[in-house]
Amino acid sequence: MIKYMKIILLLISPFASANNKEWGTYINAKGFFYSESIPIKSLFNKMDGDLEQGRFIYTHNSVESGISYTSNFYTATLGYMSRYDYLIRYSEDAIFLLHRKGNDLDAPIRDYNLLLQGNRAKSTGKTFELNFNASTNITLMLKGSWFKSQDLLDGIISGALTSDETGLEYNNLSLNYTYDQDLVFGRSIVEPGGKGMAMDAGLKIQLSDAISLSLSSYDLYSKIKWDQAPFTIAHQNTDTVMFDDQGMISVKPSLSGFYGKDNIIQRFTTRNQYEATYTTATFSYWVKDEVIASEHFAQLGTRYTSTYGNFSTAFYPAQQALELGYKSDHIAVLLKSDNLDFNKAKLLAIETGISYQW
Numbered sequence: 001m002i003k004y005m006k007i008i009l010l011l012i013s014p015f016a017s018a019n020n021k022e023w024g025t026y027i028n029a030k031g032f033f034y035s036e037s038i039p040i041k042s043l044f045n046k047m048d049g050d051l052e053q054g055r056f057i058y059t060h061n062s063v064e065s066g067i068s069y070t071s072n073f074y075t076a077t078l079g080y081m082s083r084y085d086y087l088i089r090y091s092e093d094a095i096f097l098l099h100r101k102g103n104d105l106d107a108p109i110r111d112y113n114l115l116l117q118g119n120r121a122k123s124t125g126k127t128f129e130l131n132f133n134a135s136t137n138i139t140l141m142l143k144g145s146w147f148k149s150q151d152l153l154d155g156i157i158s159g160a161l162t163s164d165e166t167g168l169e170y171n172n173l174s175l176n177y178t179y180d181q182d183l184v185f186g187r188s189i190v191e192p193g194g195k196g197m198a199m200d201a202g203l204k205i206q207l208s209d210a211i212s213l214s215l216s217s218y219d220l221y222s223k224i225k226w227d228q229a230p231f232t233i234a235h236q237n238t239d240t241v242m243f244d245d246q247g248m249i250s251v252k253p254s255l256s257g258f259y260g261k262d263n264i265i266q267r268f269t270t271r272n273q274y275e276a277t278y279t280t281a282t283f284s285y286w287v288k289d290e291v292i293a294s295e296h297f298a299q300l301g302t303r304y305t306s307t308y309g310n311f312s313t314a315f316y317p318a319q320q321a322l323e324l325g326y327k328s329d330h331i332a333v334l335l336k337s338d339n340l341d342f343n344k345a346k347l348l349a350i351e352t353g354i355s356y357q358w
Contacts, residue, residue, distance in 0.1 A: 033348045034346065036056055064081040080127070126145065127144065145198045176234075178226070209279075229262060234257025285303075
């Protein structure tokens, strides 16, 4: 597939206008971290931060480098990328219990509903992106990536727990997940490998000289096929009746289930962006919303264009986060956070890029 894209890139380049064509090279890196309930640093430090209500933890990190070709009608890029994606959904009781355990605190006596759902993969491969003018007012973006994956985790743990004077007791706990490391039975396994692809798409409409609307969907379609991936399906029941040494009846929880290998399909989390922009000679103003796992990251932003480059800032009302950015012909830097003390940040994103055209 990639070799055909290289051929296409070479074949279409002579038909572009010679007045505005450029070959170039680029490298960019992006890191996005969001923890809704607890500071990001606390996740790696025994959950010692302050706990708030929330539903998920998400990170998407990528590095990409390659070559680009620009004409009057389109821009095409061919690159190599590495990415890491991790999404954890949880119930409020689950993150509460993990926080209590991390801080060596007893759980209050009551019933708890447990839900932990994880989706993780590390991938490396090739990309091809095409931006082109469908008409004088409409620009389209299409991007595909083809990769190999490792570091598999995809599954769910759910059930009920009860806390009493003796501690926590699981009640009807269910587990169903695929993985590269068996955390339940501790068996030795061969780490599985996956192959996959993902597609991005974007649309920009120029309503007037000053007003534009855009829509972008990242990982609009994705599919990772894992061959012979290890899995575990287990269930813990508190209604198991046993007899003790004195012949008395006792009821104890028991874990039963099975593990094996199977071919599975995993998918990335889709990220959608909606934006409306008003542009003047030196300033741009925009309203933008990015949706990740049903969470909205809405922002209000402005950009100042000067001979030294573009300076931008944006504010996220819901997350109370601030974004600062700078972009020139060859360098781009962006930083966003909800706290000036990064040790307390729940939202932290860093983007850098370097490009050169000849």
